[in-house]
Amino acid sequence: MKFKIALLAGDGIGPEVINEAVKVSDAIAKKFNHEIIWTPALTGACAIDAVGVPYPDETHQICMASDAVLFGAIGHPKYDNDPTAKVRPEQGLLLMRKKLGLFANVRPTFTFPSLIDNSPLKRERIEGTDLVFLRELTGGIYFGEKGRRDGGETAYDNCVYTRAEVQRLAKKGFELAMTRSKKLCCVDKANVLETSRLWRETVQAMEKDYPEVTVSYEFVDAVAMRLVQWPNTYDVLITENLFGDILTDEASVISGSMGLMPSASVGEHTSLYEPIHGSYPQATGLNIANPLATILSAAMMFEDAFGLKEEAEAIRNVVNKSLEQGIVTEDLVAKGVKAYKTSEVGDWLVANL
Amino acid sequence: MKFKIALLAGDGIGPEVINEAVKVSDAIAKKFNHEIIWTPALTGACAIDAVGVPYPDETHQICMASDAVLFGAIGHPKYDNDPTAKVRPEQGLLLMRKKLGLFANVRPTFTFPSLIDNSPLKRERIEGTDLVFLRELTGGIYFGEKGRRDGGETAYDNCVYTRAEVQRLAKKGFELAMTRSKKLCCVDKANVLETSRLWRETVQAMEKDYPEVTVSYEFVDAVAMRLVQWPNTYDVLITENLFGDILTDEASVISGSMGLMPSASVGEHTSLYEPIHGSYPQATGLNIANPLATILSAAMMFEDAFGLKEEAEAIRNVVNKSLEQGIVTEDLVAKGVKAYKTSEVGDWLVANL
Numbered sequence A, B: 001m002k003f004k005i006a007l008l009a010g011d012g013i014g015p016e017v018i019n020e021a022v023k024v025s026d027a028i029a030k031k032f033n034h035e036i037i038w039t040p041a042l043t044g045a046c047a048i049d050a051v052g053v054p055y056p057d058e059t060h061q062i063c064m065a066s067d068a069v070l071f072g073a074i075g076h077p078k079y080d081n082d083p084t085a086k087v088r089p090e091q092g093l094l095l096m097r098k099k100l101g102l103f104a105n106v107r108p109t110f111t112f113p114s115l116i117d118n119s120p121l122k123r124e125r126i127e128g129t130d131l132v133f134l135r136e137l138t139g140g141i142y143f144g145e146k147g148r149r150d151g152g153e154t155a156y157d158n159c160v161y162t163r164a165e166v167q168r169l170a171k172k173g174f175e176l177a178m179t180r181s182k183k184l185c186c187v188d189k190a191n192v193l194e195t196s197r198l199w200r201e202t203v204q205a206m207e208k209d210y211p212e213v214t215v216s217y218e219f220v221d222a223v224a225m226r227l228v229q230w231p232n233t234y235d236v237l238i239t240e241n242l243f244g245d246i247l248t249d250e251a252s253v254i255s256g257s258m259g260l261m262p263s264a265s266v267g268e269h270t271s272l273y274e275p276i277h278g279s280y281p282q283a284t285g286l287n288i289a290n291p292l293a294t295i296l297s298a299a300m301m302f303e304d305a306f307g308l309k310e311e312a313e314a315i316r317n318v319v320n321k322s323l324e325q326g327i328v329t330e331d332l333v334a335k336g337v338k339a340y341k342t343s344e345v346g347d348w349l350v351a352n353l
């Protein structure tokens, strides 16, 4: 098979981790007789520097013409201190999500046996944790009308959802649940919010189409608690944009493997794969960043975007092997133990595929 | 001194835990020569059953005429499965907050040395945790216009804040920080929301009035992570209503002492004190519920509402003593160890004050 992948390396360590993911993807493609055509494009702070906007139209065209997008990370400290600045890297992210119609953010959280003791939580609380959040990504309060009135003294943000938006996301949730343990949790705040009541009634109405799936409904505050208490009691969770932002980040730290977590944003036109970590500016150019989250995101891409399960498994297996054998970057080694460079980890994975 | 306290026991275990808090408060009053006049009033499911609404006007009048309100818990399973029902206990809560102008919810989270191993987090992560959230409680998306359009197919909730609302809450935050370690964290989502940008600019403008306070600004998703990773790096946190709902509940489970956490809601007309736990319907009438969170809420009331620090300390000391000596309800004892009844704990505290 032949694939066109848009390559959005972004800022900070983005280019370095993307580089390793490309190496591993190319090696997999070679091994399984596929051809990948990579098309690099600018996004984030580097795009602002180059052309004045964080998601240039040219980048958008490249993404639209691709079978998938592989994304590094964006953000630069010079934009950090002023979230009210006119042009900021994150705006590119939101614009990209909206224009590409990336409506479902898929965020798995699972444990690696060799990393479990990195978790702030006790081992017995997290063993067996293997959950997936589906976060709605193009609606809600992120994209509703916002502004000021009363001469700037009053600010407002509107949260809006349509039934169709909820159905689209929930459908993905039910389908994913069917491939896993058939448990779905709808996270809302239906005791307070009208949008949440729409979410709940819409999901309730869909239950009859998936008679095998057991659906539970939990309030967002209760989930924020139970994620810390008993993360391994969850399987597939669906939720709206803002709740998803908060809960997926909370969930990412419980497994102890945050630096390794991949994600996907599934869309109408294409889908995008990216590590959940940020652009880690302090490490830029030092060849020390952990490339595994990006490489595991590439594995998700092979499986979900191209339907190539075996290729994805091959990547995951070699990543597991590197973890077991301690071929890892400095974030994963104990003091005094030899750490490998970003590019060395990539080279090792390619050699051991 | 002489105090009038409205007594809102509520539903489930509410009456049982309130009963013990009254016993301890009366004993403290006697010891320190104060007089308390308690006025019971209905709220929650029991109010719906009795008079058809969850926060009757008579209850409101009693609260308005009081120096403080002591609150148990509300909620009953018969209202649980349908958050869209016309009349529900939580509506009483929201109405009460709004009508009493309870704009600042004060939620401390701290550890008890004897309970630290109950936490899902590792001991070294939580030792020394002692933080306070100030959650804005009468504004934001909870109280903005909400509804449907397009024949019910579209739902909306408006989030609105005025500068004056932010200033009022932030002022409490700065003042509280001055009495503690002079660290204040403003939690927002200023990279996405206009209301958050108003929060941030308002707090930034107030910094000059509190030159000794070090203020940090963090995004809500980052805080959701760091609360699990390093809760002991926080001190005073201020935030808007919905973020506060999620984060205070998340924070409550990290210390391992959730069943003991008190809270206050400070208002324009009066202030209200309540345990953070719920109405625990399964335990109703069994005399097994832990009364300590309610008793510690009464301690907050003595200190903050009446300015009686010594009285508050006396309550906290005897609670600590009961924990050290294992005079605790079944939720806090290991299997096989003798548990005390709700009322026995209260009796012991009174006898040992």
Ligand SMILES: CC(C)[C@H](C(=O)O)[C@@H](O)C(=O)O
Binding pocket: A090, A093, A094, A245, B191, B192, B221
């Ligand atoms: C950078 C920010 C706008 C973004 C979001 O809130 O969606 C980020 O936190 C994320 O979760 O991808």
Ligand SMILES: CC(C)[C@H](C(=O)O)[C@@H](O)C(=O)O
Binding pocket: A191, A192, A221, B090, B093, B094, B245
């Ligand atoms: C019951 C509910 C309306 C309430 C809230 O969301 O404020 C509760 O979760 C709380 O935090 O007191």
